[in-house]
Amino acid sequence: MKEITLTIDGKVCKGSHGDTILTVARKNDIYIPTLCYLEGLTPIGSCRMCVVEVENNPKLLTACTTPAQDGMVVHTKTETLHNYRKQVLELLFAGRNHFCMYCSQSGDCELQRLAIEHGMDHVRYPFLYSDFENDATHPEYQVDHNRCILCLRCIRVCAEKVGAHTLDLKDRGWNAKVISDLGKKLGESDTCVSCGACAQVCPTGTITIREFAYRGRRSDCDDVVESVCPLCGVGCKIKAYVRTGSIVRVEGTTTDQPDGGQLCYRGRLELPRSTERDRVHVPMIREGVYYREATWEEALSLIAENFKTAKEADKAGALVSSICTDEELSVFSALFKDSLGMRRLDTFDGDILRGFRKGFEPFRQQGVRPFTAAHNILKSDCIVNLCADPDEEAPVVASYMRVAALRNEASLINVSSGKNPFEGITDVDIRLLSPCGDPCLLDSITKVITSLRMSEEDLGKGTEALNDYRNYLEKTAALVNMSVEEVEQVILKLANAKKPIFVLGSNVSKNPAVVQAGVNLAIASRAFFEDGIGIVPLVVSSNSLGTVNTVLAEEPWLGKEDLDFLYVFSTGMIPEDEESLSAISRTKFVVVQTPYLVHPLVNMADVLLPAPAWYERSGHFCTIEGERRRLNVVVPPKGEVKGLASVIQEFASALGVELGSPKAVPCEQLFGSEKAPETAQMVELEEVSL
Amino acid sequence: MAKVKLATVWLEACAGCHMSFLDIDDRILGLLEKVDIMYSPVVDAKEIPKVDIGVISGALGNDEEVHLAKKMREQCDILIAWGDCAVFGGINSMRNFMPAEEALKKAYVDTVSTVNPEGIIPGEDIPQLLPKAIPVDQVVKVDVYVPGCPPDADTILWVFQELLEGRIPKVPAEMMRYD
Numbered sequence: 105m106k107e108i109t110l111t112i113d114g115k116v117c118k119g120s121h122g123d124t125i126l127t128v129a130r131k132n133d134i135y136i137p138t139l140c141y142l143e144g145l146t147p148i149g150s151c152r153m154c155v156v157e158v159e160n161n162p163k164l165l166t167a168c169t170t171p172a173q174d175g176m177v178v179h180t181k182t183e184t185l186h187n188y189r190k191q192v193l194e195l196l197f198a199g200r201n202h203f204c205m206y207c208s209q210s211g212d213c214e215l216q217r218l219a220i221e222h223g224m225d226h227v228r229y230p231f232l233y234s235d236f237e238n239d240a241t242h243p244e245y246q247v248d249h250n251r252c253i254l255c256l257r258c259i260r261v262c263a264e265k266v267g268a269h270t271l272d273l274k275d276r277g278w279n280a281k282v283i284s285d286l287g288k289k290l291g292e293s294d295t296c297v298s299c300g301a302c303a304q305v306c307p308t309g310t311i312t313i314r315e316f317a318y319r320g321r322r323s324d325c326d327d328v329v330e331s332v333c334p335l336c337g338v339g340c341k342i343k344a345y346v347r348t349g350s351i352v353r354v355e356g357t358t359t360d361q362p363d364g365g366q367l368c369y370r371g372r373l374e375l376p377r378s379t380e381r382d383r384v385h386v387p388m389i390r391e392g393v394y395y396r397e398a399t400w401e402e403a404l405s406l407i408a409e410n411f412k413t414a415k416e417a418d419k420a421g422a423l424v425s426s427i428c429t430d431e432e433l434s435v436f437s438a439l440f441k442d443s444l445g446m447r448r449l450d451t452f453d454g455d456i457l458r459g460f461r462k463g464f465e466p467f468r469q470q471g472v473r474p475f476t477a478a479h480n481i482l483k484s485d486c487i488v489n490l491c492a493d494p495d496e497e498a499p500v501v502a503s504y505m506r507v508a509a510l511r512n513e514a515s516l517i518n519v520s521s522g523k524n525p526f527e528g529i530t531d532v533d534i535r536l537l538s539p540c541g542d543p544c545l546l547d548s549i550t551k552v553i554t555s556l557r558m559s560e561e562d563l564g565k566g567t568e569a570l571n572d573y574r575n576y577l578e579k580t581a582a583l584v585n586m587s588v589e590e591v592e593q594v595i596l597k598l599a600n601a602k603k604p605i606f607v608l609g610s611n612v613s614k615n616p617a618v619v620q621a622g623v624n625l626a627i628a629s630r631a632f633f634e635d636g637i638g639i640v641p642l643v644v645s646s647n648s649l650g651t652v653n654t655v656l657a658e659e660p661w662l663g664k665e666d667l668d669f670l671y672v673f674s675t676g677m678i679p680e681d682e683e684s685l686s687a688i689s690r691t692k693f694v695v696v697q698t699p700y701l702v703h704p705l706v707n708m709a710d711v712l713l714p715a716p717a718w719y720e721r722s723g724h725f726c727t728i729e730g731e732r733r734r735l736n737v738v739v740p741p742k743g744e745v746k747g748l749a750s751v752i753q754e755f756a757s758a759l760g761v762e763l764g765s766p767k768a769v770p771c772e773q774l775f776g777s778e779k780a781p782e783t784a785q786m787v788e789l790e791e792v793s794l
Numbered sequence: 795m796a797k798v799k800l801a802t803v804w805l806e807a808c809a810g811c812h813m814s815f816l817d818i819d820d821r822i823l824g825l826l827e828k829v830d831i832m833y834s835p836v837v838d839a840k841e842i843p844k845v846d847i848g849v850i851s852g853a854l855g856n857d858e859e860v861h862l863a864k865k866m867r868e869q870c871d872i873l874i875a876w877g878d879c880a881v882f883g884g885i886n887s888m889r890n891f892m893p894a895e896e897a898l899k900k901a902y903v904d905t906v907s908t909v910n911p912e913g914i915i916p917g918e919d920i921p922q923l924l925p926k927a928i929p930v931d932q933v934v935k936v937d938v939y940v941p942g943c944p945p946d947a948d949t950i951l952w953v954f955q956e957l958l959e960g961r962i963p964k965v966p967a968e969m970m971r972y973d
Contacts, residue, residue: 197882201887203878203882203883203884203885203887203888204878204943204972204973205878205884205885205943205972205973206885206888207973210972210973211973216972216973219972220967220970220971220972221967223964223965223966223967223970225881225939225940225941225964225965225970226875226881226882226929226931226936226939226941227882227929230932231882231883231887231890231928231929233887233890233891233926235891235892
């Protein structure tokens, strides 16, 4: 990039060709006030706060949209500019109803901060007192149009980062108004995904989150801690605001990040709510229909006693949530696998992960990483949704897919037997005739593409390959009840795509052959990204990948036979599935360690142990964003809550077992990218049954 | 040296600004060595006399308030607008989204807690509502604006001290607040 030099406020500043004046100023620590601008969103220059004077140019220019040019002499702090900016602020205050004394965002408001910064001690214009509505139809968010300054951040984040494009602008001038869909109220919108990105970027008190407004503004908080959302495989980075020992607000990072600083409705709303849930404070032992409080020594020795007998009879097991850090999982694995030699250790989402593990294994052995960072969907020009329901499984992945399809003009191909989760924006919707766990279709498409490539390369077998191509096309068409021409369109989309990417839903992965067929197809269609093959596996939780080489069992065992002892660690953040619960309830002696009074799980416990909640722990998660992310202690644990590692250590002592140092290699090492994904070879599909 | 004469008036507002004034605590004794409060909700005077500094807290919502604001302007050399109501209209402007008649009907008839079976809206012998509640400077010239709901006691005192030093103060960013 060509370097340019300009003078801003007398300081010689370096920038790159293509930078705006604002970018160069920020790079050089020169402050220019902004209101509508947010790094990562398209600059629109609508608020006029960032106006600057450029010598030899008679007009005031908006720094956020004006390209910086070599040799420019820019002034950002003249009296004219100050007065002009102040005037803009006064007009904003006069135009709508910005009355700070009854606004929940007073103190957190960028408009207020700028007005004070500019010494606005009164407004020289008559107030309009236009009566705008306060849209309170959405159960979580509130849109008070009286406070809107039409910066359009919400509209841009919704379109550019979330891809929902729920919000837009209606009317002009003083009457311009942010609307949802085609004029519906937000609560009635069909397209809103309730992610709250609009509320996060709103500079005033227009779009607010009821609960956050009620529990305190950002400026009232004692601490802000960066951490990771544990609720799905993406593991979004979060900022948790702490006030008087509880999390009152959770926000994403900033719009300039690869994920656009998004969170989904779950991360944004469930995480802060989790600090208010009922906790298990002390160890408890069941006596008849009641529980009584016990000391850790008593509880652990009772557990050890029951465990020993069950272990001798080979009827003991342990079930561990995948929302554990790598460090915690390796301690679990060190005790149950290495020290005790137990084969019954698993995680709640074991079946899904076994499918991914087995399906990925042949490719992993080749030294390539069989998946890529989820945000690479944004770099793709053809996205295939394989039986996934990203809005449910990993809503931020759904955002990536929508943005890729709507803004980057990527093709979106949906393959599913159920409802198309991207109705209206898919290029092709392939209806499966059989349920999702069948690899035939993927295998067949792989063969079509392979033979097409062979015919194109024409290594002396062009004609044969072309015949194969036709045969497989017909075969594929028969599998999905589509015409050969329609299937050919799909094939050409895939084959001509520069960077296709495949999103694998968790329900297909229960059959490893489907995962394998998916990776084969990705290789055939040359879905190669820098960090691995273009597959995005929608695993259940933020450290599901981390369980693969620690607590994940080789074969499923839960529910196969009734056990005498079961240790269950649940984080209480993802509800336990029916099958696991029924297996747990049939066990003679159940130890449940959990932070919350999770029903019905706690009712099944013979011994109940407290555990630190997600915000009281630290360690690392291995996410499908391809990053090892750090979970930080947001609020330190209170009462008799002990760290998981120390509880395991004490349990080992009670059993009289030496706890060796953890042997499991960290997840990112397991899925290291030793070789370029281009070197990956397809593997023969074997019928692997679970 | 003769003391500076001060008058303060409480128009359409809560008592917050005057409470905040009293919140300067014992420093009020120091202030009173230099200032005579001639007219104020905290002293017993019926007419606004001729003063050096006049203070208005509250917006203008009826004809009596307009009269008092004009009177205050006539009687003082320097006029201060105290608080968001006087400066911006404040919370009183919540009624500006409907005609004054509707606001009266809401207040005296429609509210659930009101018992007024004959639906009488008081109107005789009391001040008439303006169509809208407005900031003071829409009727009279204001020399010093002190926004805040209420302004901090320190800000109020600082403004007086500046005036006593012979300067017309402008509240700096670090003291200014709108809530």
